[in-house]
Amino acid sequence: MMRYALSLSVLFCAPLFAAPLPPPQSWSLAGEWRAHDANDADFIGWRGSDADWRKLRVPANWYSAGWDHQGALWYRTEFSLPRQTADRLATLEFDGVDYFADVWFNGQNLARHEGYFQRFAVDVTEHLTRYNRLAVRVDSPFEDPQKNWPLRKNLIKGILNQHDARPGGAWSPQGQDANSGGIWSPVRLRLSRSVAIDNVILRPDWSQGLTQPRLRVELVYRAPAAKAATLNLSARPDNFSGESYRLTQPVTLQPTGKETQRISVTLPMPAARLWWPKEYGKPSLYQVQVRLSDENGVLDQRASRTGLRQIVEQANNQGWLINGQRLFIRGTNYIGSPWLSTMNKARYARDFDLVEKMNANAIRVHGHVAGRALYQAADERGLLIWQDVPLQWGYNDTPAFAENAARQTQEMVAQFGNSPSVVVWGGQNEPPFNSPWMGKRFPDWNKDLNRHLMQRVADTLAKDNSRIVHPFSAVEEHYWAGWYFGSLANLLEPAKTATITEFGAQALPRLATLRTFIPRSDLWPATTQPGDPKWTRWKYHNFQPIQTFQNAKISRGETIQTFIANTQRYQAQLVALAAESYRRQRFQPVTALFQFMFVEIWPSVNWGVVDYLRHPKAGYYALQRAYQPLLPSIEPKSLDWKAGKPGQITLWTINDLPAAHPGSWLRWRISQGDRILAQGDKQVDIAPDSGSKVVELPVTPSQSGELRVTATILDGKKRPLARNEMTFDVAN
Template identity: 40%
Template sequence: MQRAVGVVMTVLLLLLQGCSVMPSVQPVAITPAGSLAGTWEFLPSGSAAMLAGNAQWQAINVPANWYTQGYDHHGVAWYRLKFSAQTSSETVSTLHFGGVDYFADVWLNGKQIGSHEGYFQQFSFDVSQNLKAGENTLLVRVNSPQEKAEDYSLHKRLIKGIFSHHDTRPGGAWSDRGQERNTGGIWGEVNLRQTQQVQISPRQIRVQPTKGLEQWLVSVDLDVLGKVPQGTEWQWSVEPVGFAEEGVCNTPLQCPRRGVLHTPSLSIPITNPKRWHPHGYGDPNLYKLTVSAVQNGKVLDSFERTIGFRKVRQSPQEIWTINDQRIQLKGTNYIANQWLAEMKTEDFRRDIQLMLDAHINTVRVHAHVTAPEFYRLCDEMGLMVWQDFPLQWGYQDTPEFQQQAVLQVGDMIRQFGQYTSIIQWTLHNEPPWDADWMKWKYKDYDPQQNKVLDNQLYRAAVALEKTRPISMISSTKEHPWLGWYSGSWLDYAKPTKHATIAEFGAQALPDKATLSKILGHEAELPTTDAQWQEWAFHNFQRKETLEIAKVPQGKTLDEFITNTQQYQARLNQLAAESYRRQAYRPVGALFQFMLVEDWPSMNWGMVDFWRKPKPGYYALQRAYQPILPSLAWNKVDYKTGESVSVGLWALNDSTASYPQAQYQVKLLCGKQTLDTQTWAFELSADMHQHLHDYRVPATEAGEYRLEASILDAKGALLSTNEYRFTLQSQQ
């Protein structure tokens, strides 16, 4: 993307001009943490107004996405801040940005100090020679453009994934309005970091097993700024966070947790650490890694990072083991918010708890990289992460784009690879060369488009990553979408040939009050094209709902809401149970689509934007229970006289065993119990077994419910499930 003409001249004018609709921002006194967060000056325009001498600076919070600050804007915007600092000849000063969407050009005191491309990466500049003692002026030119009309949507230029082109964007994926409500801005923290003589930071941290689960190697590649004084030592320590290590080692000498090295490339052997386990399989034990540059007992600089010890493997059959324990990944897809700065620690923690409460053990961060705080909390709370690179559908096949993508995939792996919870990298979601449905969508569709790009990305990723599986793509074949884009929801009862199911689901409307909040007026059942278009802007898919899923519209909005929610719930539960019954034969991972709605919309979220669960959430919660009496069926409507047979399965994803367990089924019609049967069996760990077939004795027309329970040897209830079906009279 070309920079604006005359940027340097514009910058000089900006620095000299005092014209503003608000008082000039007062200098910020640097806190010990060096935060430059707060109120900045903002100019959401190009250079014409500034060159004309009538620029009108406005106020904006940093960090924030500019849309959430009231600026519905795309393209170039300027940020300015005056702040105070102290410096000396031995001070090493770096300016850190936690995230800028998308292009950034940065000036300090009239001199350009650097540029950056990409929305998710952290980046920094050495400003030791530019920073002044006293008042300083920081100027940032941010450009978050729309894709060009001729490139959108098959030949995109921006590596933003779902933030520029996706079904859940404002306007959706395929309308002319799909790029509205831009995500641009300085959305991450901005900090000034100052040290004396030398400054160190980790370029990449890797934790990998070297012998079984006992011997490990922590590798740290350091970036070093400043002049390293003679005799400097690199001291390190690895200390447990929130737990004790008694009994791990007979003596500290057998497995030291601290040491001294004389090179800034650290290879630290660790013996018998307590391992990090996913939620439900043990404790998510973490350690604090501290690295310091020390001269004559004086700490010149240091940093801390949280690390964990866990071994992850994926077999050629795509079956997963964590710490040598076989595990089926039960997941969901996740986009937290269209505007990342809106997500605070408590928001991410709430979402992760929603996942854990639904027995989700893995989350797919869908076609984007989210804020670092999310991954920190996943480490802490034991939620595994399947991490996508932000490529969604089609992109430019040019050397320039390929080079930029390779740079950014390296940034992702280096910057986020320290998070123990991340167990997988996926580099491109449904690329054109794997999505032959695009031939019906685009006249210029090339079945080889982006193949060279994806091969280059894969080679670059493999060169950096030694501890996790890497998938080049999330393939269209792994996204069945039965009962939504094709087929029937009952098709989920059929066997699959695929080990990884990366997307399945259906839309459901939120409740009426939430729907009115989304639309900004009292919600009504649409009766005109304009009303349906308003719903479509908020992601509702009318054709798929009414014509493919065949959800009854009903006579009222309340009926329609109920019908869509029941459809989503039934589909989610049927698909999840079916794939769980096929655990390791062949299914190694399954991911519902999606957990939450990422803006005020009406799409695939089981939980609405304000985090109120729909019935689909509770259906998936039931289907994902670690211990589950799963019921295998393939229809819900029968004729009287037709045989009704239900497969009774015992599923146990936990590490616990239950000798002399009981499997009980009850057949009910209304409040009347028609039949009860009980079997004794051994419920072992990691069990996925068909026990019996239950033939329903009912012969009369009516609505029936089959309840299933698993109890332990003492009769204590471990888990319940149910199947509802109807017998209709023969006509």
């Protein structure tokens, strides 16, 4: 029998074979495993030789590891370790398997798990030998378009199996291409003694007020028998120097069988530093360690990181308070990749650097739960997160499916809720009952479809009182004027909701990026008609010709370079107009806005202001200006500018931060070419957390062409603090 994959002479080095390993211990099972097609139900993957099995990297989505596959695969690896003592518990821990996992260990089927993002544990204690074979049948099914896809999906995967920005788009027959299945997150073997701690749930306790923080700690454990133990709990500063906190108390562990038990304690942390978003303070983090011991030493231990922060949603659209300080949310929708194994902490940090430089202070993790490294990176830098459940559009409408979704939602809350950066739990995105447009596409749509599902998920989210809960992302919160309907002028109208979770437009990436996925032969279709066959490849890569040419009326021009420039200019104009309009409506009624979306998640033409190679488009720099915390905002009375016809520009000062700027100056200049139509300045006292109209300027363009408006905020010594500009087209 061939022994490969982990090279356990390295993983479990030779000296360890001489004696039992001291608990607790944990080893990665990463490396080259063997894999075999499992769509043949009669193929038994836990036995037999490796002769016709191929190598496959773990962890990885199978598509990103080089296997474009739909359905099921068998995975297999082997390892050895010395004989264990009678009180030793052995646990296999999977951080994420997409989507169904049947776990076989030494010929025994020990577990079946559903859900792509959760960590789950498998007790292998009774089946552990010196030489061990682990086999996992992983099934990420192709949903049947004739039965359940896409309106009544059965897999809780959100954007990973249906989305506008996936390969093939949302609605085409190719919309499920490039399956995300696989053992995509780490696998470990853990050895402990008498008890196994599966999770540590940490939540701040503000019952004594913000000046007397406490930490609620809940241990989720398994134990084969009752046992007296000592619980040692500590919380020490992780990214700063400060006071540590400790608690020791006796506990009695209850026998669990195949289920889990819980122990809850509260740790007073009276002088603890709070976790703040970047613009308001430091994101102070604590490393929390939980240890269970007896007279012979450590039984098991776990560590997790958290921060203490309070988030409150005020009534009447008066904004969110973090640690008592009001926030205005300048956000963007974010998906790193549809193949989550390709993202790591460094890649998330690279993206978040760009997010911060764009002056956004929040991301909406759109329609999916990401890899754990995303939340770690956000925690460390003080980036706020709106976290969606992975429910996108329509699903199976049975009570059983709703219960399954509620269970997976509870697991999301339990496993990712230690991250202080997550300040909002968001429910289903555009559920069918809230999406009457689906009635035109699906004859079996009805006005109550998924209403029960939405409510079960929302009720589950609401059990966590340490966050804001948004029951579902409604179509009314998706301000798609200028792209799917209406025009740019509609973006200047009063908002109807406090939360705006989507707005934006598509734009082509730079030519060098475009050429990586659109071949030269298809780069210039003969017409702008969507039916032109050369648009087929473009549409597979998410481009929307109807919205581009008919709704937005973007001119293609005479060359591909002109076409790229025109789309980027339109996207930049739209996102800037929208962002500034909704910021001027701060708390009347707008409290939060999220542009759609930040980055293109695969080689595609879509709504990202950054392309998939991480090159910013013009829209990125437009948002960078419009999202400045201190902003001289430019409000046109109308976008219908004509030569010789009077118009008006209104200038505002907007300050999202808690620092005042007394004795400042607002300076402006309005010009056409070399001709100055208006200029001047005015002294202003800019209050913290404020938005104020400063001056209304009548403007009459002298000719057709470009009208340019610049506005600058200067401090009392006339040093620039913030600058903004907009251009408008003037017709004859």
